[in-house]
Amino acid sequence: MVKEGGKLERFLAYPPDQILFIALALLPGFALHEFAHAYTAWRFGDPTAKREGRVTLNPLVHLDPIGTIAVFLLGFGWAKPVPVNRFHFRRPRLAGVLVTLAGPLANLLIAFVSLFLWHVLTQWGGVVPTEDSALVRMFDALIGINIVLFVFNLLPLPPLDGYRILEDLAPPHLRVRLTQLETYAIVLFLVLFVTPLGDRVFGPIFSTLVPSVYAGMEAVLRPLFGL
Template sequence: MEGLNSFLRYPLEELPFILIVLVLAFTVHEFAHAYSAYKFGDPTAKNLGRVTLNPRVHLDVLGTILILIAGFGWAKPVPVNRGNFKNPRLMGIIVSAVGPLSNLLLAFIGLVLYHIFSSTGVLDGASAGVVKAIDLFLRRLIELNVVLFIFNLIPLPPLDGYRIIEDLAPLHIRMKMAQNEQWGIFVFLLIVFIPPLSRVTIQPLFQLGGDLIYAMSRFISIFI
């Protein structure tokens, strides 16, 4: 057990909570992409059964395992045909952005619930085990969704941040991006899987997550 604990990013006893949060976060993220694309006129994801909250069609085994080990990961990308949109660039940006934003929304909801439970005393009659379980679940719900929000906005393929930049860029730049996209994926894999590189690239970005959680918490505390 100790060897497995050292291999995983999170304590072994937290795995049930982590897995529940990941299933929720990945499912909502990919559903948001698929649903928005379908509403904008692209039936590609709909025809593949991706406009659903069934997690089985969205989860990627490697991406889920990686988040348990490294603290970040991914689900199966939703295929989008921007040629079906009336305004391909604007709608493409929205479809790309709603995935990370759905994770931010889940984190915000988790923070609201955390404030409610902390300030109203609604759990005063519950056992210590129940209180601890709810506290841990909400903390991980908040933290992991903020991580996914930030991670998916990194402007490297195949992440949503890259697709947003791609749709914002002028045509001649988009053409150069398409020509060099395979190198972007290579850079992405390097900074994900090479610890010295991830420590100076991805990890500093994740440190912003604490500031974001603090800012949202201060905002919620105004009302609760």
């Protein structure tokens, strides 16, 4: 491990001892997110992603090398976008919303299942976690990162899923306007993420919504585990 202030740590967005856990959480997070887009599009009649081999849970098919490296250097990244041809959809607006929403919901599912398994291990399985143990850090990463991915991808900023949903739900005249502004909005998005301004914009959003989503999942599981 590189000590704090070491040469490696200067170039990483996360402490070196967290990298393995973050990577193991991102693999299913990215893979299931993109699989959900591809599978839902296929079920609604678009064979594009299916033909390109994207209806799979193999993370290597979905990972983008640059986007993956960016996660560890910049603190955010991306997977390969799933190709979707909406002309194949029988009901394009409804299918478009559901295909886009499927990705973030897949991340929420990972977080929920991980939280459920955590309570199974600790409440029913007799596992006594020790502070900062590998098990605790693994489940913290699986739950926390996938909640963040769920919230992050639903932000109404291009190129995120939330913006695509907004476009599909908007009336035609407004949808055209959103498309015209997309290039400028992407530039704004990048500026926010590479400058301290992003902390002021996104900080309150994540500090409010991420704990709220976690609390909601705990509330669902509380009757089952007697929490």
